[in-house]
Amino acid sequence: MPFRWRNSHLFWPLAALGGLLLINLLLKPEFFAIRYQNGHLYGSLIDILNFGSPLAIVAVGMTLVIATRGIDLSVGSLVAISGAMACLTISRGADQQSLHLVLGAVLLALAVSVALGLWNGLLVAGAGIQPIIATLILMVAGRGIAQLITSGQIITVTSKPYHFIGAGWLFTLPFSVYLAALVFLFAAWMTRRTSLGMFIEAIGCNPAASRLAGIRSRSILLAVYMFCALCAGIAGLITSSNVSSADGNNAGLWIELDAILAVVIGGTSLAGGRFSLAGTLVGALLIQTLTTTIYMLGVPPEITLVVKAFVVLAVCLIQSPSFRRAIAARGVPRKPVASRQEVSRHG
Template sequence: MVKHHLFWPICMLAILLLFNLVYSPRFFAITMKDGHLYGSLIDILNFGSPLILVAIGMTLVIATKGIDLSVGSVVAISGAVACLTISKSNDQNALGTLLLSVGISLALSLLLGLWNGFLVAKTGIQPIIATLILMVAGRGIAQLITSGQIITVSSSSYKYIGAGSLGTLPFSIFLVAIVFVISVLLTRKTALGLFIESVGCKPTASLLAGVRSHTVMLSVYIFCGLCAGVAGLILSSNVSSADGNNAGLWYELDAILAVVIGGTSLNGGRFFLSGTLIGALIIQTLTTTIYMIGVPPEITLVVKSIVVLAVCLIQSDTFRKTILMSWKTRKYPAERGVKRHAAKS
């Protein structure tokens, strides 16, 4: 049970939730208003949706022993293109305008993912360098699209993507659920997951075994770009505006942390989408906790980094064994001395 890869992430998520419950007794309260559910837990799922999407795509990239630092910029570009397209329309609420803006944004996100995959798979550039190029340039592209301003739109149909509800729950939760289920089915019910893991473990060996490693790497970067594009639509539609400078800022780091907390190794190979989901919820719950207890904005990132470091250390088998051995040494120093003496004799 303790050795299960989800044990420690679930424990840390439970600890964070219990801390919030102690601090705010109504933290778990869920109310119904105008046919919609409201509450802190619903907010965590709703506001954490973009991060979960980006982290799902990042998981498959990391499984191939890669990294994508450009997801934050892709988020900004996706939202900027969608809002710019809607703002240029004469009828912002028209269904055709919505479909056009979403289609252009997602197509561009796929193209950006293809660009990253081409640099990594075809040209052999190291993933961290290849995606760093788009991370820097993409943020500039987003600001060029918005002309350095915040583009606001008044489209109720577009706002529905990030702020609308389906039944009693936010629509964004259903988007995440669809992407998550599709990802799990494709990677666990087909050979694709095995191909991704084999490329992450031994790309040369997998190529010799008949796996098209370049195609696999290209595919995961395209998928990661698509996930970031959908996340950009959710973020921008939620506030009915696009900010090329701040949208998706540091999302790449939060996504990587979510993947690592979920148990996927940065060395590639075996990956855990369910663990990534828990990791992203931990990051979002931590963010909610920081805001709720009133941590000053200037030290928010410091507090967040300290907590994430503690989570990662607790998950580390080596760290736990070191602490346990240190505790045993202090508790039974004489006994250990006798054993060493007996061994020498």
């Protein structure tokens, strides 16, 4: 019984993803072509995994925040800060090719991200500020911080080890795909093999009852915001390393919105409570597939956002039970009892 229920949550996002792939299959069969060259796999599907990994990583962190009835708008700025921090450290180093230097830079960038996540968490759990406002502060200020770090310039680095993070290959696949998989598995393990997931859902669903049951909601909230910031930091490293430069202005721009969208498409309610990491992953893949599809089909750049908006709208409507019910009811007019029985099976 519980298995069927979980699966049904994944059903609609998967169906939407399948539909999108089907459109590609009909219009551009070469979409599915995968070439093997110099020990690397190439093709649109691989690109989707590769370019989608920062979004997937950010969305995983976002899922946990949203499950606690919160939201983190600052992840885009954190992406910029993390990349800027790493590139600045590397560009100041004596030997950019030194592995030690790159490791130090990566750790520093991630430490700064986690510290900023702690700041978010303290505002939410300590000061009791509404999450959307608390993280809006860092969303706005964070861009400024990133530009301060880069002195308003684009910092370019030539470090090969650093370039590997976002553009390297390992066992025929892009390295960033492994990073995304690692983050996903870590989050899944932490939430489902320990009780963290249940506590997060309890806090998101009913904070008052959770407190009376003795759950330390404050420390769990801190941990969740810190983890979300860590995810954004990792995504920032991938993004900046992929182009070997840090752009405080544009790195991670609007990624918070795509991440929130991925979470919602994945079936996690913005009202908190039950969450699905697998659903989020499907949601992130769906958004990236959509972006790639739009490029592949040669949609004029000036209307790509409009096309994207319509597809997202369609996906959201398909997922809405009341919308499906309304469609079903139109299909069988004049027989209300029968159609309602149909619907009641879902409830």
